[in-house]
Amino acid sequence: MVDARGYSCPMPVVMVQKEVKKNAPATLEVLVDNQCSVENVTRYGMGQGYQVKVTQEGQDFRLTLSK
Amino acid sequence: MKKVDWIVVIAGLAVGIAAVVLTLMGNPSNMGFCIACFLRDIAGATGMHSAAKVQYVRPEIIGLVLGAFLMSLATKEFRARSGSSPAVRFVLGGFVMVGALAFLGCPLRMVLRLAGGDLNALVGLMGFIIGILLGIVFLKKGFSLKRSYDVGKGEGAVLPAVMVVLLVLFLAVPALFKFSEEGPGSMHAPVLVALVIALVVGALAQRARLCMVGGIRDAVLFQDFRLLYGFVGIFVAALVGNLITNRFSLGFTLQPIAHSAHLWNLLGMVLVGWGSVLLGGCPLRQLILAGQGNGDSAVTVFGMIVGAALSHNFGLAGNADALNEAGEVVVGGISNAGKVAVVLGLVVMLVVSLINLPKEEKA
Numbered sequence: 001m002v003d004a005r006g007y008s009c010p011m012p013v014v015m016v017q018k019e020v021k022k023n024a025p026a027t028l029e030v031l032v033d034n035q036c037s038v039e040n041v042t043r044y045g046m047g048q049g050y051q052v053k054v055t056q057e058g059q060d061f062r063l064t065l066s067k
Numbered sequence: 068m069k070k071v072d073w074i075v076v077i078a079g080l081a082v083g084i085a086a087v088v089l090t091l092m093g094n095p096s097n098m099g100f101c102i103a104c105f106l107r108d109i110a111g112a113t114g115m116h117s118a119a120k121v122q123y124v125r126p127e128i129i130g131l132v133l134g135a136f137l138m139s140l141a142t143k144e145f146r147a148r149s150g151s152s153p154a155v156r157f158v159l160g161g162f163v164m165v166g167a168l169a170f171l172g173c174p175l176r177m178v179l180r181l182a183g184g185d186l187n188a189l190v191g192l193m194g195f196i197i198g199i200l201l202g203i204v205f206l207k208k209g210f211s212l213k214r215s216y217d218v219g220k221g222e223g224a225v226l227p228a229v230m231v232v233l234l235v236l237f238l239a240v241p242a243l244f245k246f247s248e249e250g251p252g253s254m255h256a257p258v259l260v261a262l263v264i265a266l267v268v269g270a271l272a273q274r275a276r277l278c279m280v281g282g283i284r285d286a287v288l289f290q291d292f293r294l295l296y297g298f299v300g301i302f303v304a305a306l307v308g309n310l311i312t313n314r315f316s317l318g319f320t321l322q323p324i325a326h327s328a329h330l331w332n333l334l335g336m337v338l339v340g341w342g343s344v345l346l347g348g349c350p351l352r353q354l355i356l357a358g359q360g361n362g363d364s365a366v367t368v369f370g371m372i373v374g375a376a377l378s379h380n381f382g383l384a385g386n387a388d389a390l391n392e393a394g395e396v397v398v399g400g401i402s403n404a405g406k407v408a409v410v411l412g413l414v415v416m417l418v419v420s421l422i423n424l425p426k427e428e429k430a
Contacts, residue, residue: 005214006148006151006214006215006216007151007211007214007215008151008215008347008348008356008361009276009281009347010206010281010284010285010288010289010347011211011347013285013288013289013291014206014207014288017288017289018209033146033148034144034146035142035144036276039276040285040291043291043293044289044291047289047290047291059146059217
């Protein structure tokens with residue numbers, strides 16, 4: 001789980017990139033709180049071969065990255 | 068080949084075209100938009116500095132912030148947030164402005180200067196890239212100005228509100244402000260034209276997440292070229308516009324509102340690139356983020372305005388190249404005080420970068 005709420009870009013993608021490079025997880029949950037980060041993390045995840053599912057939770061977003 | 072995100076390309080092209088139109092309608096050459104110069108002009112108009120040639124209430128700044136504000140309301144993206152090291156951001160904003168005014172332009176004007184054939188901007192671009200790479204070194208080590216938090220809507224609306232008040236006072240009581248009678252501050256497009264163009268550009272920049280520093284940063288960090296398309300779009304549109312309107316002049320010497328002191332063009336933009344990476348976006352992006360409710364970006368913009376005022380009050384800003392009475396080129400550049408300020412700014416960037424690394428990763 002990467003909780004990137006409260007962070008503006010590029011920090012959420014940097015945090016996800018760090019986790020992906022360190023542990024190469026098959027699935028990864030990412031929490032962000034702005035649309036820009038949703039777009040950027042989605043693009044990064046897809047570039048790394050993940051499928052990305054986005055669910056809105058109140059004002060926040062949960063992204064589920066899975067291979 | 069990754070899919071091209073056309074909104075970024077369209078926004079970039081629109082900014083480039085808008086810049087050429089604004090120049091044709093009265094703005095200084097290669098200065099259709101310049102966030103640093105225009106914030107500096109506003110600082111002058113409100114009496115925060117007394118450099119007589121750079122005082123004007125630039126409707127472009129007002130329009131960019133309000134365009135982003137209105138678009139973020141329409142798309143429900145407006146969200147008031149603050150608390151991510153605001154005091155540090157204020158200082159960083161101030162030094163980004165010192166660097167930009169040493170070079171005589173923000174990253175956006177750097178692209179517009181390149182599109183006008185000003186090769187000094189190529190030196191600036193080299194510095195900008197070096198600054199971004201320095202910032203990336205620390206991002207990779209875990210640099211962060213920490214998270215922000217939800218705050219009251221009023222906090223998020225501060226900069227849009229300030230811009231509305233500024234616009235109303237500018238239109239209703241212009242005698243309150245100082246206006247340049249000569250120099251760059253005296254050259255401007257009609258108020259309504261500048262305002263409407265900037266509203267559209269602000270809205271587009273909000274949708275496209277346009278950011279001059281983001282293009283190069285994301286390309287290096289994530290091999291994500293999306294924002295770079297916007298950067299290229301601005302350049303191509305302005306280049307074509309300048310060629311069509313016969314405003315393209317290739318070279319280093321006597322470029323409009325530019326100097327050819329190469330080292331200081333380079334170092335000034337190193338400072339801007341590094342500072343902008345630490346801040347999470349270029350000066351244009353800070354205006355847009357402040358428009359969509361980011362109080363930290365609003366503080367950064369206030370820091371940039373104060374940085375501009377200090378730059379002129381202490382004679383730190385660059386002087387353009389000029390011809391003397393004998394018709395010889397006199398290279399401008401920056402004063403010794405300006406050089407000290409740029410170096411001090413780089414030291415501040417290093418200190419801020421180091422003290423905001425995760426504790427376990429400190430050397």
